[in-house]
Amino acid sequence: MRRNNAPPRPATLAAQGLGWTDATTGAVVMPIQPATTYIRDPDNQYRRGRGYARADNPGYDQPQALLTALEGGAASVVLSSGMAAATTVFRALPLGAHVVAQKVMYWGLRRWIESHAATGHITVDFADASSLDALRDAVIPGRTRLVWIETPANPLWSVVDIAGAAAIAHAAGARLAVDSTAATPVLTRPLEHGADLVMHSATKYLNGHSDVVAGTLTAARDDPFWQSLVAERGNGGAILGSLEAYLLLRGMRTLFLRVARASASAQRIAEAMEAHPKVAAVLYPGLPTHPGHAVAARQMEGGFGGMLSIRVAGGEAAAIAAAARVELWKRATSLGGVESLVEHRASIEGAGTPVPPDLLRLSVGIEDPEDLIDDLDRALSG
Numbered sequence: 001m002r003r004n005n006a007p008p009r010p011a012t013l014a015a016q017g018l019g020w021t022d023a024t025t026g027a028v029v030m031p032i033q034p035a036t037t038y039i040r041d042p043d044n045q046y047r048r049g050r051g052y053a054r055a056d057n058p059g060y061d062q063p064q065a066l067l068t069a070l071e072g073g074a075a076s077v078v079l080s081s082g083m084a085a086a087t088t089v090f091r092a093l094p095l096g097a098h099v100v101a102q103k104v105m106y107w108g109l110r111r112w113i114e115s116h117a118a119t120g121h122i123t124v125d126f127a128d129a130s131s132l133d134a135l136r137d138a139v140i141p142g143r144t145r146l147v148w149i150e151t152p153a154n155p156l157w158s159v160v161d162i163a164g165a166a167a168i169a170h171a172a173g174a175r176l177a178v179d180s181t182a183a184t185p186v187l188t189r190p191l192e193h194g195a196d197l198v199m200h201s202a203t204k205y206l207n208g209h210s211d212v213v214a215g216t217l218t219a220a221r222d223d224p225f226w227q228s229l230v231a232e233r234g235n236g237g238a239i240l241g242s243l244e245a246y247l248l249l250r251g252m253r254t255l256f257l258r259v260a261r262a263s264a265s266a267q268r269i270a271e272a273m274e275a276h277p278k279v280a281a282v283l284y285p286g287l288p289t290h291p292g293h294a295v296a297a298r299q300m301e302g303g304f305g306g307m308l309s310i311r312v313a314g315g316e317a318a319a320i321a322a323a324a325r326v327e328l329w330k331r332a333t334s335l336g337g338v339e340s341l342v343e344h345r346a347s348i349e350g351a352g353t354p355v356p357p358d359l360l361r362l363s364v365g366i367e368d369p370e371d372l373i374d375d376l377d378r379a380l381s382g
């Protein structure tokens, strides 16, 4: 029953794209606006609020408003990729700012942070953020401006206590930013736990169909720092195309169905893999044996996500051989699409990676989980 005057629940907001309809035609899908420029009023004003498409695009309004509603934030922006979203935050920090980032997280961003620090713009310390003591030791009160965490984090799916991390960041005078790509707002809303910024690689679950590269940022407050991020998107030019913004919204409308299905299947697959003789370990926050399970159970709602990793008995060669034998799972990088992907993660990260060489990362899609288990079983059994 609809609660008196209560707003619709998040799954309803997503399915209906906030219920927006086109005022001109009544269309239940908002039009794609490809224009790069807009007419000035005769008196030289831009009263309709649009001037040039690098600054803004009407096609951003609906996905941004929906994401803001789902995350419970003050405002959101869509950008050209997850990396564009993340790096915009780091580039907006004042010269010499100290940053604490997670030791094992999405490797592409970790590498970029190292290279950005090497230019002298920021200084960085990497900490095992799944330990709040390690995080507390790494922040420098008065100097740390940003604490960056990812939870659950690639590719060990380690879990960070967001509320604990927020308290540590704030006590030091820093902001807490959370890469919530793997959790999605369906399972975790970091702002509710005290985070200041949420970032998504929208390439993954938000779009969900492996056909758009996009990123998002959502802020707890519309403050000057947030305004500097919004300005940087337009001025730096990391903008999303009109068609991509449309596809992103279309993907978001099925977000709740896809994430619920992927999470339930991942739980089932994790349990099956735990009992498999050719699997040495299963890394999935939904398993009581996972070190982050208790925290995940507190801050994730409705499931533990569609991402897990397995460590194959027999080491690196056995892991690569198993990945070579899958038929339904696709051997590919990325995650969060409707089709299931498997990846030997150390191969893509290369020398110096902290990822165990026997690890296969699994992105569970929305297929029948029994088919996925059968395929893995065949591949692992050789």
Ligand SMILES: Cc1ncc(COP(=O)(O)O)c(C=O)c1O
Pocket (backbone or CB within 6 Å): 081, 082, 083, 084, 106, 108, 109, 150, 154, 179, 181, 182, 200, 201, 202, 203, 213, 214, 215, 334, 335
């Ligand atoms: C957790 C996470 N964060 C950020 C990124 C970067 O996003 P994008 O590839 O959209 O730039 C990725 C991409 O793999 C990711 O998995």
